[in-house]
Amino acid sequence: MKVEGEHLFNGTQQQVWDLFRDTAVMAAALPGTKKMELVGENTYEAVMNVRVGPVAGEFSGQLVISNEEHPNSYIMTVDGRGKPGFLKGVGDVILTNQGANQTLMGYTGEVQIGGKLAAVGQRMIDTVAKSIINQAFETLDGVLAEWVSAAEEGRGATYEKASESDYAAAVARDMLSVPWVKWAIGVGIGLVIGLVILFTLT
Amino acid sequence: MTYKVIGKRVKRVEDPQLLTGGALFVGDVNLPNMLYAAFFRSDYAHARIKSIDTSQAKEIPGVVGVYTAEDMGDAWEPGPPLVSPPPTLEDVVFNSRRQVPLVKDKVKHAGEIIAVVVAESRYIAEDAVEEIYVDYEPLPAVTDLEKCLEPGHTLVHDDLDTNLAAHLVQNKGDYESAKKEADLILKRKFNLDRGAAVAMENRGLVVDWDQKNQHLMVWDTTQSPIPIRNGMAARLGLRTHQVRVVAPFVGGGFGPKIMMFYAEEMVLPWLTMKLNRPVKWIEDRKENFYATTQERQQIHEMEMALSKEGRILGIKQKIIHDTGAFDPYGLTTPLNTQSHSMGPYDVKNYNSELFVVFTNKTIVTPVRGAGRPQGIYVVERMLDIACKELELDSREVRRLNFIPPDAFPYNHEIIDQAFTALIFDSGNYQPAYDKALEKLDYEKFIQEEQPRLRAEGKHVGIGVVPFIETTGVGPYEGARVAIEPSGKISAATGVGTQGQSHMTSFSQIIAEELCVEVEDVSMVTGDTAEIHWGTGTFASRGAVVAGNAVLAAASDVRQKVLKLASKILETPEDELELDGGLVRVADIPDKSISLGELAVLANPFRGAVEPGTEPGLESTKYFGPAYGATAFGVHGMILEVDPETMMIKIHKYVTVEDCGTMLNPMVVEGQIHGGVSMGIGNAYYEKLHFDENAQLLNASLADYLIPTSAEMPHIEVYHENTPAPNNKLGTKGVGEAGAIPVPAAFAQALENALPEYDLEITETPLSPNRLFELLHKREE
Numbered sequence: 001m002k003v004e005g006e007h008l009f010n011g012t013q014q015q016v017w018d019l020f021r022d023t024a025v026m027a028a029a030l031p032g033t034k035k036m037e038l039v040g041e042n043t044y045e046a047v048m049n050v051r052v053g054p055v056a057g058e059f060s061g062q063l064v065i066s067n068e069e070h071p072n073s074y075i076m077t078v079d080g081r082g083k084p085g086f087l088k089g090v091g092d093v094i095l096t097n098q099g100a101n102q103t104l105m106g107y108t109g110e111v112q113i114g115g116k117l118a119a120v121g122q123r124m125i126d127t128v129a130k131s132i133i134n135q136a137f138e139t140l141d142g143v144l145a146e147w148v149s150a151a152e153e154g155r156g157a158t159y160e161k162a163s164e165s166d167y168a169a170a171v172a173r174d175m176l177s178v179p180w181v182k183w184a185i186g187v188g189i190g191l192v193i194g195l196v197i198l199f200t201l202t
Numbered sequence: 203m204t205y206k207v208i209g210k211r212v213k214r215v216e217d218p219q220l221l222t223g224g225a226l227f228v229g230d231v232n233l234p235n236m237l238y239a240a241f242f243r244s245d246y247a248h249a250r251i252k253s254i255d256t257s258q259a260k261e262i263p264g265v266v267g268v269y270t271a272e273d274m275g276d277a278w279e280p281g282p283p284l285v286s287p288p289p290t291l292e293d294v295v296f297n298s299r300r301q302v303p304l305v306k307d308k309v310k311h312a313g314e315i316i317a318v319v320v321a322e323s324r325y326i327a328e329d330a331v332e333e334i335y336v337d338y339e340p341l342p343a344v345t346d347l348e349k350c351l352e353p354g355h356t357l358v359h360d361d362l363d364t365n366l367a368a369h370l371v372q373n374k375g376d377y378e379s380a381k382k383e384a385d386l387i388l389k390r391k392f393n394l395d396r397g398a399a400v401a402m403e404n405r406g407l408v409v410d411w412d413q414k415n416q417h418l419m420v421w422d423t424t425q426s427p428i429p430i431r432n433g434m435a436a437r438l439g440l441r442t443h444q445v446r447v448v449a450p451f452v453g454g455g456f457g458p459k460i461m462m463f464y465a466e467e468m469v470l471p472w473l474t475m476k477l478n479r480p481v482k483w484i485e486d487r488k489e490n491f492y493a494t495t496q497e498r499q500q501i502h503e504m505e506m507a508l509s510k511e512g513r514i515l516g517i518k519q520k521i522i523h524d525t526g527a528f529d530p531y532g533l534t535t536p537l538n539t540q541s542h543s544m545g546p547y548d549v550k551n552y553n554s555e556l557f558v559v560f561t562n563k564t565i566v567t568p569v570r571g572a573g574r575p576q577g578i579y580v581v582e583r584m585l586d587i588a589c590k591e592l593e594l595d596s597r598e599v600r601r602l603n604f605i606p607p608d609a610f611p612y613n614h615e616i617i618d619q620a621f622t623a624l625i626f627d628s629g630n631y632q633p634a635y636d637k638a639l640e641k642l643d644y645e646k647f648i649q650e651e652q653p654r655l656r657a658e659g660k661h662v663g664i665g666v667v668p669f670i671e672t673t674g675v676g677p678y679e680g681a682r683v684a685i686e687p688s689g690k691i692s693a694a695t696g697v698g699t700q701g702q703s704h705m706t707s708f709s710q711i712i713a714e715e716l717c718v719e720v721e722d723v724s725m726v727t728g729d730t731a732e733i734h735w736g737t738g739t740f741a742s743r744g745a746v747v748a749g750n751a752v753l754a755a756a757s758d759v760r761q762k763v764l765k766l767a768s769k770i771l772e773t774p775e776d777e778l779e780l781d782g783g784l785v786r787v788a789d790i791p792d793k794s795i796s797l798g799e800l801a802v803l804a805n806p807f808r809g810a811v812e813p814g815t816e817p818g819l820e821s822t823k824y825f826g827p828a829y830g831a832t833a834f835g836v837h838g839m840i841l842e843v844d845p846e847t848m849m850i851k852i853h854k855y856v857t858v859e860d861c862g863t864m865l866n867p868m869v870v871e872g873q874i875h876g877g878v879s880m881g882i883g884n885a886y887y888e889k890l891h892f893d894e895n896a897q898l899l900n901a902s903l904a905d906y907l908i909p910t911s912a913e914m915p916h917i918e919v920y921h922e923n924t925p926a927p928n929n930k931l932g933t934k935g936v937g938e939a940g941a942i943p944v945p946a947a948f949a950q951a952l953e954n955a956l957p958e959y960d961l962e963i964t965e966t967p968l969s970p971n972r973l974f975e976l977l978h979k980r981e982e
Contacts, residue, residue, distance in 0.1 A: 057332075083332050085245050088340070112895055114312070115245030119488065119901030 085115020696736020877940015
């Protein structure tokens, strides 16, 4: 599966770089993250709860940052597995200065998935992946705004971790844009109405 | 009064039990003290196991044990090699690699079993499976049938220096010389992909070791209880009489429930003997998508040499067959493809080279059709394309090439999957083909209907495909028929029943032979306690091989009845007649004796049974044909396709079947209906999508689409009867027939419906999506 996209951050390239290299921030940004710690140079270990449609469970794995070119680009390798299957991915992250305190973050990558995640979650995985990424960006935008204003005001920054229910809500919202889900919900509602009518009549 | 019941539409005797919920399936077997198994299966298709940690799973309350390959010790050994290559073929390469009970070092396909949990309930067992941790070293997966043969490619089996499982060439005549005479030499490449059998009932086993009796009782959804009994006894170091295998009612077999020796069939008997408690496992749908065998992926490169009139001068083809990670079932499926790639045609020159390759995918064994649909698909596609190139009428080209009725028995001079020469015993193809055309109103459709519908903007096409099916092959089946003191008949055969109406059809044979009512016969199938010898239900052979064994045993009992009655009634045998459970003197209706009384007299308490005779009115007989009985059929369809959504609607579906003597036309028609629905799935809905890591992407019935009642057309079934000359009943098999020609008929009809795209379909299964892609490719 190919993953690619970009996001415009309101901060300097250095700030955005720091943002992505801050373990605590990343742990907060990725919904479902239970643990993320630096275990070696540029190597993190993470535990994350993932739900893709009917497939849910805990993933644990390693995240390695390599080919680091401060503050422009790096390569991120993820290798995780858990009860719902496994995933393995390699991605390029590129930061470009857009002037006026704006930084464009672009990413492209290739992700392999397997097990239940692939077999049963296949048709939802795209949407869920996008949800996770979008929500991560929302959180990161918030943290960055807090950093920027804290720096301006000369105080320490604080931020809040996104909860799993925020994430669930985000997935539900994104799912609604998938045509078959709309159809399924439509059929579901139709059935309920039908049953209500049936019971009222009898 | 005569008891002519063979060929009658007798209602199924098994239905009352099935329809009132009274039939026993393996899932219904619940024993006191029973444990439940659940399996830890690999998510990876190809990976080395670095370590297995079962410690947390073992701590869960209710878990009795968690076992890996290491725990099996000497009991760990791969499954038996079931079918070796035909010994009469020369220069055959065959690398036998068999599935294992529990993976030891390297996983070779997703779904292979690494550990088994046994617990007090399935819930606990499943929870414990989640607590097993396996550390893998993932390896690149072997999925590409062509690339996997290139040097240096990743290997499925490290101890082989190749992914080649088998190689052989079959030759008839001289293709290269024939080619020189040709007006058209057509070359095409075909891609045929995988599907699942999707039986309604998944696999399941209940095993119960009784230590005091030193006896193992097994309920198994197998199609072949006797070979499973024999194999289990051998694996466990028991005598065959210490093992009884019962295949009770089974909800669909379709091939994959053959005597595979699935990993579960190796692990569970070992567990019940180890734990001294019954153990149950019922496969769930997701397991079924990974662990139950599948079929049909092949790449064909075919060359056909034709005269300008459309006569086939010769065929040459190269087949690459995907056998999955192991090849326990030998070459059965691709040999069937080789046998069917000449269709019902008189092909004098044929050269067929076969490559079988290992991939990191689920094991391949026959699925209803078993290589035949692929053969029929390629030969029919080639003829359709040739007709376009030569601007010939497809009906004329078929007529020109059919093996003529006076050419039977027709020897194809190659070796069949049964290891015998590919001889078509009998056939009369043109009348069946003409009947299909007539029932479709082909001429009128082409001349009037199609132009009218086209003018209305509708894309409606017609497809008619003839096919042969080699059926009823050996080695043998047996049957035991006995008259009880009550006068009722008990009978048994070794083949298992998965919905084929064996109880009804076989009872009809016995009822006719012994002149009793069908209801007076009680037929047992699939219980090793009832008969000792047999092979199983496969290759459309039940009615032919078991059916004729049933007839032989019933005839022998009839002889015994007449002999004994002749003595007691003091009347020559030829003056006696059987009627409604009585034997009587033809001219003196009052002078008679019942079958029950005769059965009692045949088993005396005092005196002596005469030397050279046997007690009882019972007989066990076997039937083994020298070669099979070749059935014939034609499927025709008129379908409409919406070129925007690519959804299809089948307006008319006609089949003409020639399976020789029908034991029960209703049963034959049921088989055709089921086969056609499977064929429609194979043609337009069902495809297993594997990614480049050999991960299955649609392992649920939400994503793997099988035709439902909404997709099924009304099927008109018509019959022709060319009796099989080599068995007394004259029967030919029909169990797989319905599924065989459907993808080929679909392709022809789709091309015919969409002439503006000048479409050439060389792949199956299609889908609305795939057809959309093909049409847009043509537009570009």
